[in-house]
Amino acid sequence: MAPTGVRTDAAPASQASSHAPRVDAGLAGPDLALDGLSAAWPGMTPTRPATASVPGGGVLAIVGRSGIGKTTLLLTLAGVLPPAAGTVRIGARAAHRDLVGHTVGMTAEDAHIFGTTVLENLRVARGDVTEAEARDALALVGLGAWVEGLPEGLDTVLGTGGNSVSGGERRRLLLARALLTPQPLVLIDEPAEHLDAAGREALDAVLGQLRAEGRTVVIVTHHLHLTDLADAVVTLDD
Numbered sequence: 001m002a003p004t005g006v007r008t009d010a011a012p013a014s015q016a017s018s019h020a021p022r023v024d025a026g027l028a029g030p031d032l033a034l035d036g037l038s039a040a041w042p043g044m045t046p047t048r049p050a051t052a053s054v055p056g057g058g059v060l061a062i063v064g065r066s067g068i069g070k071t072t073l074l075l076t077l078a079g080v081l082p083p084a085a086g087t088v089r090i091g092a093r094a095a096h097r098d099l100v101g102h103t104v105g106m107t108a109e110d111a112h113i114f115g116t117t118v119l120e121n122l123r124v125a126r127g128d129v130t131e132a133e134a135r136d137a138l139a140l141v142g143l144g145a146w147v148e149g150l151p152e153g154l155d156t157v158l159g160t161g162g163n164s165v166s167g168g169e170r171r172r173l174l175l176a177r178a179l180l181t182p183q184p185l186v187l188i189d190e191p192a193e194h195l196d197a198a199g200r201e202a203l204d205a206v207l208g209q210l211r212a213e214g215r216t217v218v219i220v221t222h223h224l225h226l227t228d229l230a231d232a233v234v235t236l237d238d
């Protein structure tokens with residue numbers, strides 16, 4: 001791919017959500033700092049160095065055109081890929097794959113909706129998600145009426161008969177899953193894909209909830225208008 005440039009800007013914090021957030025101080029997120037961070041798969045031209053930071057509880061957005069290296073940078077923040085150059089610090093620690101699972105939770109762009117029940121699909125995030133928590137999360141992402149309309153509610157098996165899931169419903173389910181992850185640093189790849197205007201409100205509500213819980217959030221998107229949801233922005237360009 002072509003060499004990439006990076007620009008970082010401050011952006012206003014998101015507007016308060018219309019939903020009443022449930023505050024959970026136990027999920028307080030770490031400070032996140034990128035210092036000259038560049039990312040690459042083997043054989044890929046590294047992204048240009050990015051320097052940006054958000055304090056614990058902040059939202060960092062990574063934006064840029066398709067194929068520029070946003071997901072690659074996200075995987076480097078997660079510690080799944082080592083930096084091509086520079087550093088990323090999560091609180092006092094360098095990013096490392098060992099942090100995934102207890103500090104870092106990631107919802108991938110192509111995360112799968114399984115051919116099992118709605119509830120089990122949400123328990124991918126955390127095995128002990130209760131029915132009440134599942135209903136709250138589904139309501140927040142705008143799927144409250146949808147799940148109530150399914151033949152067996154939370155126990156409906158998805159992907160069978162008339163219970164197939166549209167692109168927008170899939171994205172909202174993934175947002176609900178992101179909300180239910182137990183980690184204080186939440187990475188979400190392309191959270192707005194397939195979302196209509198109401199879906200964008202759902203995304204605002206999810207980020208509002210994660211903020212209220214004090215979690216640190218990173219979103220990756222090629223929808224440049226989503227930068228207004230962030231406290232800091234890394235813009236990858238050519």
Ligand SMILES: Nc1ncnc2c1ncn2[C@@H]1O[C@H](COP(=O)(O)OP(=O)(O)OP(=O)(O)O)[C@@H](O)[C@H]1O
Nearest residue numbers: 001041042044065066067068069070071072073222
């Ligand atoms: N597993 C992989 N191994 C090697 N190269 C990869 C791998 N995954 C992606 N790439 C390459 O890395 C480059 C950047 O891909 P990446 O997915 O990070 O871009 P992106 O900006 O997130 O794109 P999009 O917005 O389309 O999701 C691309 O050239 C892609 O082909």
